[in-house]
Amino acid sequence: DIVMTQSPDSLAVSLGERATINCKSSQSVLYSSNNKNYLGWFQQKPGHPPKLLIYWASTRESGVPDRFSGSGSGTDFTLTISNLQAEDVAVYYCHQYYSTPPTFGQGTKLDIK
Amino acid sequence: QVQLVQSGAEVKKPGASVKVSCKASGYTFTNYGIQWVRQAPGQGLEWMGWINAGDGDRKYSQKFQGRVTFSRDTSATTAYMDLSRLRPEDTAVYYCARPDDSGWFYWGQGTLVTVSS
Numbered sequence: 622d623i624v625m626t627q628s629p630d631s632l633a634v635s636l637g638e639r640a641t642i643n644c645k646s647s648q649s650v651l652y653s654s655n656n657k658n659y660l661g662w663f664q665q666k667p668g669h670p671p672k673l674l675i676y677w678a679s680t681r682e683s684g685v686p687d688r689f690s691g692s693g694s695g696t697d698f699t700l701t702i703s704n705l706q707a708e709d710v711a712v713y714y715c716h717q718y719y720s721t722p723p724t725f726g727q728g729t730k731l732d733i734k
Numbered sequence: 735q736v737q738l739v740q741s742g743a744e745v746k747k748p749g750a751s752v753k754v755s756c757k758a759s760g761y762t763f764t765n766y767g768i769q770w771v772r773q774a775p776g777q778g779l780e781w782m783g784w785i786n787a788g789d790g791d792r793k794y795s796q797k798f799q800g801r802v803t804f805s806r807d808t809s810a811t812t813a814y815m816d817l818s819r820l821r822p823e824d825t826a827v828y829y830c831a832r833p834d835d836s837g838w839f840y841w842g843q844g845t846l847v848t849v850s851s
Binding site: 661663670671672673676677680682714716718721722723724725726727728 | 769778779780781784793795829831833836837838839841842843844
């Protein structure tokens with residue numbers, strides 16, 4: 622199984638500042654035949670299902686504000702939230718769908734400082 | 735638009751079984767699989783397995799093998815997750831999700847299953 626490890630486990634950022642969450646996979650999730658990383662980022666708020674923010678590691682889902690961006694390739698990935706807003710308080714998960722079983726990071730709790 | 739609507743919360747005693755449904759709409763049901771994921775209180779996301787809604791092929795997480803069964807009713811465009819021999823540690827929110835090649839865009843609202851004597 623591919624193990625997904627996020628860092629940090631939690632962070633607090635001031636409104637308007639930048640939040641950075643890292644995700645490392647135990648093996649590459651880059652599919653060579655199409656050069657796509659099978660890596661997604663979810664946002665989850667209490668009482669709600671996960672919401673997909675980013676897929677293919679860096680493609681923003683429709684309707685997601687452009688302050689959310691994803692980067693990285695292979696085994697190392699980053700979710701960056703610029704100009705942090707109050708509504709961004711949530712838990713964020715990275716997720717690999719490169720192989721079965723699909724696996725998730727342990728989550729990063731983002732709060733306002 | 736794609737929607738996955740799950741059945742309501744359940745309270746079960748240890749040793750019992752629970753069946754959660756996931757009603758799909760807004761797309762051709764048999765063209766996609768349904769994934770099942772659970773989330774214990776305050777914990778992360780745990781994959782349980784997957785069913786191909788077209789041919790009924792199933793894959794189960796080893797952790798749940800022997801206790802979980804996925805099924806589907808194509809005429810009702812509904813997928814089901816049946817978990818038996820429930821234990822208190824099975825208390826969780828159970829989600830269905832419909833992935834495609836690009837990612838996991840669509841999720842049900844979740845079903846809380848509480849196991850308590």
